[in-house]
Amino acid sequence: MRIGAFELPNALFVAPMAGVTDRPFRMLCRRLGAGYAVSEMVTSKRELWASLKTSRRADHRGEPGPVAVQIAGVAPAEMADAARYNIDRGAQIIDINMGCPAKKVCHAWAGSALMRDETLALAIIEAVVAACTPRGVPVTLKMRTGWCAGQRNAPRLARAAQDAGIAMLAVHGRTREQGYGGCAEHDTVAQIKAVLAIPVVANGDIDSPERAREVLAYTRADALMIGRAAQGRPWIFGEIAHFLAHGTRLAPPATRDVQRWLTEHLHDHYALYGEGVGVRSARKHIGWAVRALPGGEAFRAAMNTLDDGAAQLRAVTTFFDELAAVHPRLPAANDTRARKQA
Numbered sequence: 001m002r003i004g005a006f007e008l009p010n011a012l013f014v015a016p017m018a019g020v021t022d023r024p025f026r027m028l029c030r031r032l033g034a035g036y037a038v039s040e041m042v043t044s045k046r047e048l049w050a051s052l053k054t055s056r057r058a059d060h061r062g063e064p065g066p067v068a069v070q071i072a073g074v075a076p077a078e079m080a081d082a083a084r085y086n087i088d089r090g091a092q093i094i095d096i097n098m099g100c101p102a103k104k105v106c107h108a109w110a111g112s113a114l115m116r117d118e119t120l121a122l123a124i125i126e127a128v129v130a131a132c133t134p135r136g137v138p139v140t141l142k143m144r145t146g147w148c149a150g151q152r153n154a155p156r157l158a159r160a161a162q163d164a165g166i167a168m169l170a171v172h173g174r175t176r177e178q179g180y181g182g183c184a185e186h187d188t189v190a191q192i193k194a195v196l197a198i199p200v201v202a203n204g205d206i207d208s209p210e211r212a213r214e215v216l217a218y219t220r221a222d223a224l225m226i227g228r229a230a231q232g233r234p235w236i237f238g239e240i241a242h243f244l245a246h247g248t249r250l251a252p253p254a255t256r257d258v259q260r261w262l263t264e265h266l267h268d269h270y271a272l273y274g275e276g277v278g279v280r281s282a283r284k285h286i287g288w289a290v291r292a293l294p295g296g297e298a299f300r301a302a303m304n305t306l307d308d309g310a311a312q313l314r315a316v317t318t319f320f321d322e323l324a325a326v327h328p329r330l331p332a333a334n335d336t337r338a339r340k341q342a
């Protein structure tokens with residue numbers, strides 16, 4: 001699997017998730033089997049680039065390449081500037097966000113709202129490609145299937161994007177109107193894959209090795225992108241890679257390994273955000289990691305009251321020490337079916 005000149009180690013991608021796929025989480029997923037990870041989106045608004053939030057997002061120290069940065073905005077010239085700004089800070093691939101339904105983005109008509117205005121969408125693509133091509137930086141695009149059920153224009157926009165120089169396309173199998181409701185469909189991505197020459201990535205509700213194999217076979221996509229199923233379960237990439245290669249499921253990870261991964265992740269998280277902010281923003285990662293484990297819900301409620309890093313780490317250590325004494329391997333309850341019921 002290639003994006004421009006970059007050969008990726010495998011075709012399993014971490015989906016960009018604002019507030020989740022920061023550098024520590026991306027690096028953890030890469031370590032546990034993901035072949036590629038796109039950063040959380042960076043706004044094209046120049047006045048926000050100096051903010052702590054944006055400068056943290058543009059910090060790629062220690063990250064394995066290729067470093068891919070997603071940009072979001074509505075004005076072609078601003079998006080081109082944002083691409084150049086991020087290339088100057090280490091981005092090797094620029095991804096355009098036409099997939100995010102968040103209100104904050106859509107109020108400014110960015111993200112998936114752009115799919116409603118194909119002329120503007122294409123103008124943005126052309127401006128970003130023109131900014132990146134002279135610097136040898138490929139531009140990729142992430143979109144939904146369309147604005148609403150009656151307006152599934154992804155295939156048309158995909159073809160135009162390819163003609164405009166996009167190097168890879170990821171498609172989340174829902175419309176903007178669907179938000180995250182219902183089930184993702186993969187017919188549209190299969191349709192797009194059948195007519196495009198560039199690599200096409202299928203995204204949406206891929207939450208198990210079996211589902212990954214089905215979506216790959218059905219769409220003939222070049223790669224899979226996984227978001228929510230990796231929350232609290234970053235080893236899912238290794239599980240899927242193993243299943244695709246051998247047709248058998250890996251045993252669940254050793255509880256001690258999960259404990260070590262989470263502890264290392266927390267240290268990296270505090271280092272990026274500082275302890276005060278880091279302890280609070282780490283709660284979601286800990287919550288996802290324990291939510292379907294025995295005693296996980298009660299632990300999560302208690303852990304959410306802790307305000308310092310040492311206490312948070314101690315609580316995590318005690319929880320996993322006790323779990324490991326009874327379950328040397330993670331109980332099967334941490335698979336996705338159980339998580340959905342939780």
Ligand SMILES: Cc1cc2nc3c(=O)[nH]c(=O)nc-3n(C[C@H](O)[C@H](O)[C@H](O)COP(=O)(O)O)c2cc1C
Pocket residue numbers: 015016017018019020040041070097098099100142172203204205206225226227228229
């Ligand atoms: C918390 C959260 C934040 C997200 N942020 C972004 C984003 O910044 N850019 C983007 O293109 N998509 C974003 N998405 C969409 C995901 O990349 C992905 O398309 C979607 O979650 C479907 O994949 P999944 O079913 O594997 O989670 C976000 C999704 C979630 C759940």
